[in-house]
Amino acid sequence: MAYDSDLSFNYFGPTKIVFGANAARDVDIEMGTLGGTRAVVVTDQGIIKAGLVDGITACLGGRCAGVFSDVPQDTGVEVVNAGAEFARKNGADIVVSVGGGSVIDTAKGMCILLTEGGTLRDFNGVQLLSRPQTPHMVIPTTAGTGSEVTNAAVIMDKEMGQKRLLVENFNVPRMAILDPKMTEKLPPLLTASTGMDAMTHAVEAVHSIPHEPLTDGLALHAIRLLYKYLPVCVENGSDLHARGQVQIAATMAGWAFGNAMVGIVHAMAHSIGAVAHVPHGIANGILLPDCMEFNLEDAADGYAMVAEALGVREKGMGDSDAAQAAIRAMREFTRKIGHPQKLSEMGVGGKDIEKAADMSLSDGSIVNNPRIVMDSAEVLEIFRKNM
């Protein structure tokens, strides 16, 4: 792929990565490198029940300011406000999130309130902050969201009836500890769907309008790692080597899409998630191949690179043929890892997709899609193919 001669971009990825089996045990030492003295641990009840928090709090010892575990699957403004209040009362000066996307996003919101005061409703906008926020360390327990390295958080505001998107460069987590042991107990379906979330981040980073050489490099290697190691993780969750490779891939994909952004797949997944509560990773995994098909003419060169990363570009293939090979391989891949194939399997109905198609046009991701989407009928057609 050639880049335009007037190529111009900003790449922003300030998060320190600490990787290794049992690396989470270094949480207390690493916290000190960020200047933290008292950490509030943010997590959810499922993570506590899985026994993933006890080791963290034990390592923190007297530096643990408390555990805030009231985080639901889709976090909300009230949850963030309550978490910040809990952290403030307990004198926390650093936030350690242990969990998946909802937990990490809750912690991101808390960091803002701990620094700026007020409640989350005071922050309606984009890039409003003008100073570094309370330090945040992330210990992911899934491998998919990439939220550990991005500037964005999605928080539901029930009062307003919509999700708030926080985008703040001053609130990117300072550190992520990627410990394969923390994802070891993820069941196969969750492993597959969170892995497809990462795969979608990577593919969308490649086809998005603002993609550039750094994000392409990260995304394409993430695709290689996911294609090779995600099936291994689904087959044998206790393979820590494979788990680690998938964690690294998810973080690389996070850096890629955090800079290059995402497109129509995410616009549609966010919308069907809001309307019919389809888990984000599953929606992404189901919709990805048909969205690639939709973008084919406008993103063939990008998908040809994806085909190379997947190892399905044969000698002599032009970009268009290679792109189609990539789409076929992606469909086969979702079947191989036992990923759901249709939205109807997730209880989605005809009215749901009509509403979601309309909502998709308001999603911030849609503006970065390589093929300009002008009409909700185009989106509805993709939804229908996946029913």
Added chain:
Amino acid sequence: MPIKAMTQEWMDAYKAAIQADPEYKGLAKDWEGSVSLVVNPDPAKNVPEPIYLFMDYWHGDVGDFVVCDKEKADSAKFVMTGDYARWKQVAYKELDATKALLQGKLKMKGDLPYVVRNIKTVNKVIDILGRVDTLWPDDDHK
């Protein structure tokens, strides 16, 4: 004859250009609400003080287009803030406004999904801005 940027005369010319555009009214039929642009000072580029610009858009019509004070600017439905050089880049379409927001080159107080839903309107007013024959503060030496 170019008009000095970010003056009332320039705002009047911008408003007139929007009103004269044959496509604007139809594109902006769903847009409701005012937009303020806050230009951060840059003394090295002859912008010694912050500049506040208030523009009122309503369903394809345009109302007040004024150079104003901070209080009025803050009252707008959307308040977009950026360095002078960034705004100039937006005007010349060297910088995409949506991309600039996500990269932190511009800040916006207001509802992002609303802006995205009306992105064609946003792009249109930026297109029209580029058509106003403008003398920028740091062009004065020419």
